[in-house]
Amino acid sequence: MAKITTNSSRVGDSSLSLRLNSLHQYYQNEASIWDIGCDHGLLGLSFLNYEQVQRINLVDPAAPVIETLRNKIKATYISNPKLFIHHLPGQEIKLDPNSNCIFIAGMGGKEIGEIILNLIPQLSSNDRLVISPHRKILELRELLHSKNLALLDEEVLREDGQFYQIIVLAKSEKSGQIPLYGEKLWASETGKEYRNHQLKHFDLHQDVASRQYLSFLKSLNS
Structure with a gap:
């Protein structure tokens, strides 16, 4: 799968890290962006000037994160109609009817698995999941292996002494297509x-x- 090559996007005085930029490059012209567990919001906000992106959803369950993010948006992007901030866990997300590129990073495999279980019944063939778990990766891959999902791409990168898997998924008609231990890694x-x-x-x-x-x-x- 060919990734879209982009320059490292900037928001304010912060640039995307290697890991976030690697996630970003798996975007393939979907209309809606979901940055789940968005924290600072840098990944989602890096799509702000993409004409084909109609909606950017920044999602986080932590109230302090959401408050900081809303203040940031109010100060910087107050008139932009693309931005939507959701104070809720990823396990409760309802996807947009348009094509969705769904980023889930910065959390453990157990939590990512729970979010994916919520999303699978909502996925269409036009949606893709781009995930990067921090821990419990074996358990997560075992779950993915048992679901109707296809592996589009995967890679491993190293940042600040830590290794991160990036796994790109799409809806499938059958289960068992996600290798338990990875193939391209x-x-x-x-x-x-x-x-x-x-x-x-x-x-x-x-x-x-x-x-x-x-x-x-x-x-x-x-």
Whole structure:
């Protein structure tokens, strides 16, 4: 899947980080943007000047985050009709009828999984999910594997000493299409570093899922 190449967008005096810019580049001309768990709102706001974007939804369950964001919007983008701020958990989102590019990042795999379960019945063939979990990735991928979702792309990147998976999904007619451990993650130089990191990290765990994951990682060298 070819990503749209964009320059790192700027909002005020802040630029998108490597991770946010990597998420941003998976946008493919959808009419509505959803930035779920938006925090500072930088990712969603980076689409403000895209003519094809009709609506930008900034979503966060934390009241202080929403208050700060509303003040920021009021001071800077008060007349822009594209912006909508939602103070609610992602598990309660109702999607727009237009095509949606849905970003979910900055939270654990369990929470992302709950949000995706809410979204799956609402998804159309024109929508895409771009997710980047912080933790509980094995559990999340197992959930995704069991649902009617297709893998469009995936990558791993490293930022500030941390590794992040980015997984791009779309609605599918059948389940089982999301590989449990990833396919494209491991070939790049960053992927090789990630493999070594995972080998060390999961060697501390003795549960069945972790041992199976370790066996897979070790097989990559065979």
